[in-house]
Amino acid sequence: MNKFIPSEVKDLTESKKKVMRNVLNDIQNRPQKPRRNWRYGVITAVLTMSAMFFVLNEVLTENEPSVAEQPSPTELDIDLSKPTISEEQGLLYLDRVTLGDSQSKVIEALGDNFIIVQEDGSDADFVMDYDGQAKFSFIEDKLNSIVYVNVNEAYFDELFKDYAGFKFEFLHINDDRFFYSIETNQIIQASTEPVKENLIVTLSFAEPHLEKKAEYLYKTDQEIKSQQTSTTDLNVDLAKPTFKEEEGYLYIQGVTLGDSPLKVIERLSVNYIIGQTDGGFASDFLINYDGVARFHFYNNKLSSIVLIKVDKDYFEELFTQYDGFKFISSGPEDYYDRIIYSEKTAQGIKATTHVPNSDLYLYISYPGPELWDNPEMKNIPNIWKEYNDN
Known part of the structure; x- marks a missing residue:
């Protein structure tokens, strides 16, 4: 048996009352010493304040979560090499984010594992940089452009092939592919970086030369489609043309x-x-x-x-x-x-x-x-x- 634990617990209520009466009688029967009364007041005040601070600290400590209990920064399972692409009411989206969105909208979609940077030569007020793989540029607290710097090319090939909206190509040294919205002038561009040969995908508003090119091709494509009398997909082997x-x-x-x-x-x-x-x-x-x-x-x-x-x-x-x-x-x-x-x-x-x-x-x-x-x-x-x- 633990020697620090009593074998029997007795009712000490009467004993406590007796001690309190003795202390009270002793205090009342002591001779008065006026010039020392102030000391008891100071001691009492100090003890009272200490007790109050102790109780308050305990309450706050109980309500405050420990470091282990505190929520960690939001980390979402996002593969920045495979961004999703969609279109809704003329707005183009990369990973559920579009131009004009707020910083909180980007965090909601991609988490808060980013740093704020400012890039030389950029018109952006600031840039949200996700591990150097995706960058979101803001002007006046509104998203102005998006850049994904290392997109999986095979993945993007399938996205481009399956996309049902308007798309076009510009063939030169490095062939570029585009998704374009005639309603909002938003454009997604995919191009291969010449040195590292990584696929870069951007979302922005089309510059005037691209806007002119895109509008011409959109109009031409619509004219061709309006003349079609059949939507049959012929099984043609272009490796063996007639x-x-x-x-x-x-x-x-x-x-x-x-x-x-x-x-x-x-x-x-x-x-x-x-x-x-x-x-x-x-x-x-x-x-x-x-x-x-x-x-x-x-x-x-x-x-x-x-x-x-x-x-x-x-x-x-x-x-x-x-x-x-x-x-x-x-x-x-x-x-x-x-x-x-x-x-x-x-x-x-x-x-x-x-x-x-x-x-x-x-x-x-x-x-x-x-x-x-x-x-x-x-x-x-x-x-x-x-x-x-x-």
């Missing part, structure tokens, strides 16, 4: 230069992406099929075709069987340059592999004057020379 020549016109998959956008869509598919390019093609716009076929248009007429990753053995058989004018261009052994030319229409087909990855590219166009640099063309009238002479 080919024929008829009265000097060269046809690939049933279309030839000079055809309308509607004719191309009817022969191929309604599942295309509209866009523009700045590299080597005189065109107003293009329609792109899964990155493997691009049809360029000038004044609403087909001006050139590019087929990518054509089956080499398949085309070699087509080339061998073709009985019109053709030749194999001279060059390094690893080049695969096959030329078909129609003198009647000045249309030409060039099949070449001296491009990245050695994929077989097929170009259908009106060849430029460089074609006559080939000795095989010496007996073919140079239309460019005739044009310049006139």
